Amino acid sequence: MASRKSDEYAVIWLQGAGCTGCSVSLLNAASPSIKNLLIDEVIPGKHVSLRFHPTVMAGAGVQAIQAMEETQKKGGYILVVEGAIPTAGDGAFGSLGEKDGKPISILSRLESLAQNALAVIALGTCASFGGIPSGDPNPAQCLGVDKALKNKSIATPVINVPGCPPHPDWFMGTVASILLWGLPKEEELDDFRRPKAFYGKLIHEHCPRRAYYDEMKFAKKLGDPGCLYELGCKGPITYADCPLRQWNNGVNWCVNSGGMCIGCVEPGFPDLMSPIYEKMASQPEKKEV
Numbered sequence: 001m002a003s004r005k006s007d008e009y010a011v012i013w014l015q016g017a018g019c020t021g022c023s024v025s026l027l028n029a030a031s032p033s034i035k036n037l038l039i040d041e042v043i044p045g046k047h048v049s050l051r052f053h054p055t056v057m058a059g060a061g062v063q064a065i066q067a068m069e070e071t072q073k074k075g076g077y078i079l080v081v082e083g084a085i086p087t088a089g090d091g092a093f094g095s096l097g098e099k100d101g102k103p104i105s106i107l108s109r110l111e112s113l114a115q116n117a118l119a120v121i122a123l124g125t126c127a128s129f130g131g132i133p134s135g136d137p138n139p140a141q142c143l144g145v146d147k148a149l150k151n152k153s154i155a156t157p158v159i160n161v162p163g164c165p166p167h168p169d170w171f172m173g174t175v176a177s178i179l180l181w182g183l184p185k186e187e188e189l190d191d192f193r194r195p196k197a198f199y200g201k202l203i204h205e206h207c208p209r210r211a212y213y214d215e216m217k218f219a220k221k222l223g224d225p226g227c228l229y230e231l232g233c234k235g236p237i238t239y240a241d242c243p244l245r246q247w248n249n250g251v252n253w254c255v256n257s258g259g260m261c262i263g264c265v266e267p268g269f270p271d272l273m274s275p276i277y278e279k280m281a282s283q284p285e286k287k288e289v
C-alpha cells in the first residue's frame with residue numbers, strides 16, 4: 001500500500017495554575033477519542049503532533065524541555081494553555097524548567113512560547129479568564145492568558161475554550177476547525193473570544209426544566225422536581241451548549257442530574273457566581289424570543 005505523508009501540526013501544551021481537570025476531561029473524550037487525536041489523522045491528511053504535555057508525555061526532565069524548545073524554535077505550532085498565569089512577583093508562583101540553576105516562570109514561558117505560535121488555545125476557565133486560581137483574594141495575581149499576553153503587547157491570536165472543566169468536544173471541535181479551515185474568523189467568536197459554535201446558546205433557553213421556570217414552579221431543595229433557579233442555578237446568565245450536547249458521551253449534564261448550572265464557562269467564575277448555592281441577587285431580564 002502506498003504510504004501517504006500527512007500534514008503535521010505541532011502542539012505544545014503548557015500548564016499553569018489549575019487542577020489538571022481540563023486534561024482529564026480531554027482524556028475522557030469519546031468520539032474522537034484521545035487516541036484518535038494523538039495517533040490517527042483526526043482530519044484526513046492532517047495529524048496532530050503533541051510535542052510537550054506535562055501530564056501525559058512519556059519523557060521527563062531536560063530531554064522533555066529540550067524537545068519543547070526545539071519545537072518553539074521552529075515556530076508555527078498551536079500553543080494550548082491549561083491553567084491561569086501567576087503574575088505576582090514577576091511570575092514567581094509557577095515555573096517550568098530552569099536556566100543556570102534558576103527556575104523559568106510560567107509567565108515568561110507563556111510570553112516566549114506565544115510569540116512563535118500560530119495561535120493560542122486557552123483551555124479551561126482558568127486559562128481563559130483566570131478562573132478559580134484568580135478568585136478573591138488572588139495572592140498569586142493569576143490572570144487569563146489573553147490578558148497576560150495583552151499586558152506584554154503580544155498579538156498572537158487567542159481562542160478561549162472555557163469550562164471548569166471544558167467539554168472535550170469543545171476542544172476537539174476547535175482544533176478540528178483550525179485544521180480544516182484555519183483560525184476562526186472574528187465573527188465566529190463571541191465577545192469573550194469563545195467559539196460561538198459551542199458557546200452561542202444560553203443554558204436557560206434549552207434547559208428541560210424551563211417550563212417549570214415559566215410557570216414559576218421552583219425546587220425548594222436538591223432532588224425536587226422544578227426549576228433550580230431559587231437554589232442558585234446560573235443557567236440564565238451562562239452561555240454553553242450543555243443541555244443539547246450533554247456530558248460523558250451524551251449521558252447527562254448538570255441540571256438534568258439534579259445539580260444547578262454554576263456558570264463554569266463565564267468570565268468572573270467563580271466570584272461572580274458566588275455564593276454558588278444561593279439565588280442570584282438580581283432577576284435576569286426576560287428576553288423576547
Ligand code: FSX
Nearest residue numbers: 018019020021022124126
Ligand atoms: Fe481550571 Fe484546568 Fe477548572 Fe481544573 O487545569 S478550568 S481548575 S477543571 O482543570 O484549569
Ligand code: SF4
Nearest residue numbers: 207210227228233235
Ligand atoms: Fe434550567 Fe436553571 Fe433556567 Fe431553571 S434557572 S430553567 S434549572 S437553566
Ligand code: SF4
Nearest residue numbers: 242254261262263264
Ligand atoms: Fe458548566 Fe453550567 Fe455547563 Fe455545568 S451546565 S458544565 S456548570 S456551563
